[in-house]
Amino acid sequence: MRNKLILAFGISAIVSMIFMSCDYVNYKQGQGLYEANCVTCHMQDGSGVAELYPSLNNMQSSKTYFEAIPCIIRNGLNRQESVIEMVGLQHLSEVEINNIVNYLVNDMNKLKQEQTLQQTSSILLKCK
Numbered sequence: 001m002r003n004k005l006i007l008a009f010g011i012s013a014i015v016s017m018i019f020m021s022c023d024y025v026n027y028k029q030g031q032g033l034y035e036a037n038c039v040t041c042h043m044q045d046g047s048g049v050a051e052l053y054p055s056l057n058n059m060q061s062s063k064t065y066f067e068a069i070p071c072i073i074r075n076g077l078n079r080q081e082s083v084i085e086m087v088g089l090q091h092l093s094e095v096e097i098n099n100i101v102n103y104l105v106n107d108m109n110k111l112k113q114e115q116t117l118q119q120t121s122s123i124l125l126k127c128k
């Protein structure tokens with residue numbers, strides 16, 4: 001009995017280590033987080049809703065724009081011309097934000113521009 005418990009604990013520890021080690025490179029986590037936090041406004045495919053919620057499908061390959069995304073996710077956005085403001089999602093960690101950015105840029109927009117966790121962290125330090 002005791003041995004089985006130890007075995008079960010060991011297996012679950014290994015499985016969770018495998019999942020955690022994927023966090024940095026696997027955009028699947030980014031996709032899951034996008035689905036949990038963003039689709040209500042920006043839609044599943046990122047097409048948005050007319051004038052209300054901007055489409056995330058047409059990212060120019062401009063670096064300035066990529067660099068803005070982590071801060072937009074964390075602190076929200078309230079541009080003068082917008083109808084509704086986006087409220088920041090403060091509960092998301094740097095790793096989670098990084099995975100969402102990579103999902104948006106590399107998977108949704110098919111641009112090959114991986115953003116490293118270090119880049120995201122230093123961007124987040126400089127958010128206004």
Ligand code: HEC
Nearest residue numbers: 037038041052053054069072073077078079082084085086
């Ligand atoms: C409650 C609705 C809502 C949710 C949830 C939401 N957003 Fe937004 N988002 C908006 C609105 C509204 C704007 C436009 C704000 C403005 O222009 O001032 C916006 C703007 C943006 C922009 C800038 C787009 C552009 O054209 O410049 C990005 C990038 C973005 N959101 C990403 C995300 C991501 C990623 C998530 C999930 C982590 C998310 N948003 C969740 C409503 C939302």
